[in-house]
Amino acid sequence: MLKQYSFEKTAVQTFPDNVSLAMRTENLQVFYGANHAMHDADLGFPKNQITALIGASGSGKSTYLRSLNRMNDNIATVTGKIWYHGVDINEPNVNIYEIRRHIGMVFQRPNPFAKSIRENIVYALKANGIKGKAELEERVETSLKGAALWDEVKDSLDKSALALSGGQQQRLCIARSIAMEPDVLLLDEPCSALDPISTVKVEETLLELQKKYSIIIVTHNMQQAARVSSQCAFFHLGHVMEYTPTATMFSNPQIPVTQDYISGSFG
Amino acid sequence: MEQTNFQLKKQDAQSHEWDARLHRATRATRKDWIGRGISYLCIGVIILVVASMLWFITSKGIATFTQNHVSLWKFLSGTNWAPDQGNIGALPMIVGSFAVTFAAAIVATPFAVGTAIFMTEISPNKGRKVLQPVIELLVGIPSVVYGFIGLAVVVPFMRHLVGGSGFGIISATFVLFVMVLPTITTMTVDSLRAVPRHYKEASLALGATRWQTVSRVILRSATPGILTAVIFGMARAFGEALAVQMVIGNAAIMPKNLISPASTLTSQLTTGIGDTIDGTLPNNALWSLALILLLMSLFFNALVRFIAKRGQLKNGR
Numbered sequence: 001m002l003k004q005y006s007f008e009k010t011a012v013q014t015f016p017d018n019v020s021l022a023m024r025t026e027n028l029q030v031f032y033g034a035n036h037a038m039h040d041a042d043l044g045f046p047k048n049q050i051t052a053l054i055g056a057s058g059s060g061k062s063t064y065l066r067s068l069n070r071m072n073d074n075i076a077t078v079t080g081k082i083w084y085h086g087v088d089i090n091e092p093n094v095n096i097y098e099i100r101r102h103i104g105m106v107f108q109r110p111n112p113f114a115k116s117i118r119e120n121i122v123y124a125l126k127a128n129g130i131k132g133k134a135e136l137e138e139r140v141e142t143s144l145k146g147a148a149l150w151d152e153v154k155d156s157l158d159k160s161a162l163a164l165s166g167g168q169q170q171r172l173c174i175a176r177s178i179a180m181e182p183d184v185l186l187l188d189e190p191c192s193a194l195d196p197i198s199t200v201k202v203e204e205t206l207l208e209l210q211k212k213y214s215i216i217i218v219t220h221n222m223q224q225a226a227r228v229s230s231q232c233a234f235f236h237l238g239h240v241m242e243y244t245p246t247a248t249m250f251s252n253p254q255i256p257v258t259q260d261y262i263s264g265s266f267g
Numbered sequence: 268m269e270q271t272n273f274q275l276k277k278q279d280a281q282s283h284e285w286d287a288r289l290h291r292a293t294r295a296t297r298k299d300w301i302g303r304g305i306s307y308l309c310i311g312v313i314i315l316v317v318a319s320m321l322w323f324i325t326s327k328g329i330a331t332f333t334q335n336h337v338s339l340w341k342f343l344s345g346t347n348w349a350p351d352q353g354n355i356g357a358l359p360m361i362v363g364s365f366a367v368t369f370a371a372a373i374v375a376t377p378f379a380v381g382t383a384i385f386m387t388e389i390s391p392n393k394g395r396k397v398l399q400p401v402i403e404l405l406v407g408i409p410s411v412v413y414g415f416i417g418l419a420v421v422v423p424f425m426r427h428l429v430g431g432s433g434f435g436i437i438s439a440t441f442v443l444f445v446m447v448l449p450t451i452t453t454m455t456v457d458s459l460r461a462v463p464r465h466y467k468e469a470s471l472a473l474g475a476t477r478w479q480t481v482s483r484v485i486l487r488s489a490t491p492g493i494l495t496a497v498i499f500g501m502a503r504a505f506g507e508a509l510a511v512q513m514v515i516g517n518a519a520i521m522p523k524n525l526i527s528p529a530s531t532l533t534s535q536l537t538t539g540i541g542d543t544i545d546g547t548l549p550n551n552a553l554w555s556l557a558l559i560l561l562l563m564s565l566f567f568n569a570l571v572r573f574i575a576k577r578g579q580l581k582n583g584r
Contacts, residue, residue: 069472071468071471071472097474097475097476098474099474100471100472100473100474101473101474104472104473104474105472107465107468107469107472109465111463111465111466111468111469112469113466113469113470113484113488114466114488123470123473123475123483123484124470124473124474124475127470127473127474127475127476127479127483128474128475173469176469176473177472177473180473180474
């Protein structure tokens with residue numbers, strides 16, 4: 001039996017005005033039909049930092065993440081506000097396609113298209129009206145370099161992306177996202193299908209990428225959260241229980257539920 | 268010493284017992300043999316039936332050339348079909364068959380793909396609950412009913428619209444269009460549903476619009492399936508006899524336009540089948556038409572297999 005924890009006692013940090021935030025949510029709630037999957041999440045995400053969302057399966061962290069670039073449209077009902085550059089992007093009349101250009105997403109399972117490596121990256125650029133051959137070439141190169149994949153694939157850009165290893169495919173997916181030059185990169189358990197060596201490569205890539213992008217990563221792996229993130233939010237049964245700097249969370253958790261989760265004596 | 272011997276003996280006895288137990292047939296193994304036997308019998312009968320049909324049609328079909336000494340080239344390129352007088356040029360029917368088949372496929376494919384996209388991407392719920400049963404119903408309507416509607420509605424309409432008798436390739440195309448539409452649609456729906464969901468998600472997450480996602484990712488990766496659907500539709504159109512016969516006019520002459528009476532391989536077969544005597548040239552000539560139909564259906568099948576293989580290569584390379 002899962003231990004009962006009070007949802008009243010939470011420790012969620014807020015940021016002072018001088019910290020610039022890439023995104024912020026206010027009273028974000030998610031419903032799958034009658035199922036209340038996410039309760040009142042108020043989180044801010046500092047610019048050019050990696051924020052990790054941790055928690056057990058079914059804690060609502062992926063649901064929350066998918067809401068941030070409106071990938072839950074037509075799947076779930078999302079209420080509350082999502083602030084991005086001073087605009088509430090959870091309003092129905094915003095252009096979701098434009099949002100997703102600025103807030104990119106990488107999924108749990110590497111999901112490159114059944115096209116060549118080059119085509120995988122060029123696809124979204126073309127869809128957004130970028131046509132110049134030179135510019136496309138350049139974007140392919142810079143994004144692959146950004147995702148630390150360039151050296152491995154520069155001679156085989158026209159080979160099928162499906163021939164790459166899992167770790168390479170995931171880095172290609174990251175490259176594909178950053179080719180759009182987004183502000184924010186959302187990653188939904190990007191390493192859960194990868195072996196440890198590929199995981200390390202992806203993590204190194206993320207640490208490099210945070211110089212240019214604000215990153216929010218959902219992970220099951222607490223060591224990963226500790227390794228890569230600066231801020232860390234702990235989700236439990238659809239509630240944000242604790243949100244603190246990562247160092248604090250892992251050395252000095254503020255509330256019992258977090259303490260139990262990170263020490264493994266959960267439930 | 269005594270004891271060891273005893274043990275050995277006992278072991279021997281035991282191992283003998285095991286030997287028997289592990290080699291004897293049980294109820295279960297006997298059932299296994301019976302099941303396998305029935306299965307082999309069935310497949311044997313089917314192979315026999317198919318092989319004898321192939322042999323029968325082929326031997327009858329080539330009799331025109333071996334017994335009646337008509338040249339194959341004259342048969343395929345001749346335009347005069349009067350078997351009673353020894354003229355058996357099958358080109359008008361071949362042209363007629365291909366014309367209605369391609370025309371029906373060309374008209375039906377856009378409608379089928381559009382409907383399938385609606386059913387899978389735009390309104391999956393309505394698609395599943397309303398459209399799917401309707402389309403499955405359309406598949407099940409007997410062809411004579413389609414032909415009857417064609418005769419009662421399409422032919423008079425064409426007569427009114429463009430003059431002439433109203434019988435002709437265009438009426439046949441229209442009837443076949445309605446007949447192959449459900450076939451192509453259902454198979455296209457299946458192939459669209461088989462596109463992995465993560466392709467769609469990946470595309471949307473990159474900021475591509477729904478239309479871009481459908482046209483560049485979903486349709487692209489469903490292409491082999493859609494081509495297969497179209498070929499199945501064409502095979503159905505090519506082989507359809509009754510409905511076509513009722514609206515095409517059955518004139519075994521080269522079609523000059525889309526609105527004058529023409530005929531297809533199948534319509535000529537159904538029309539002529541009662542009027543010939545076994546073993547004579549007119550009868551053999553009909554078998555030759557049947558042989559062409561058979562070869563075409565083999566060709567369609569081979570094409571489907573070829574596309575399936577190519578599709579696999581493309582996705583798994």
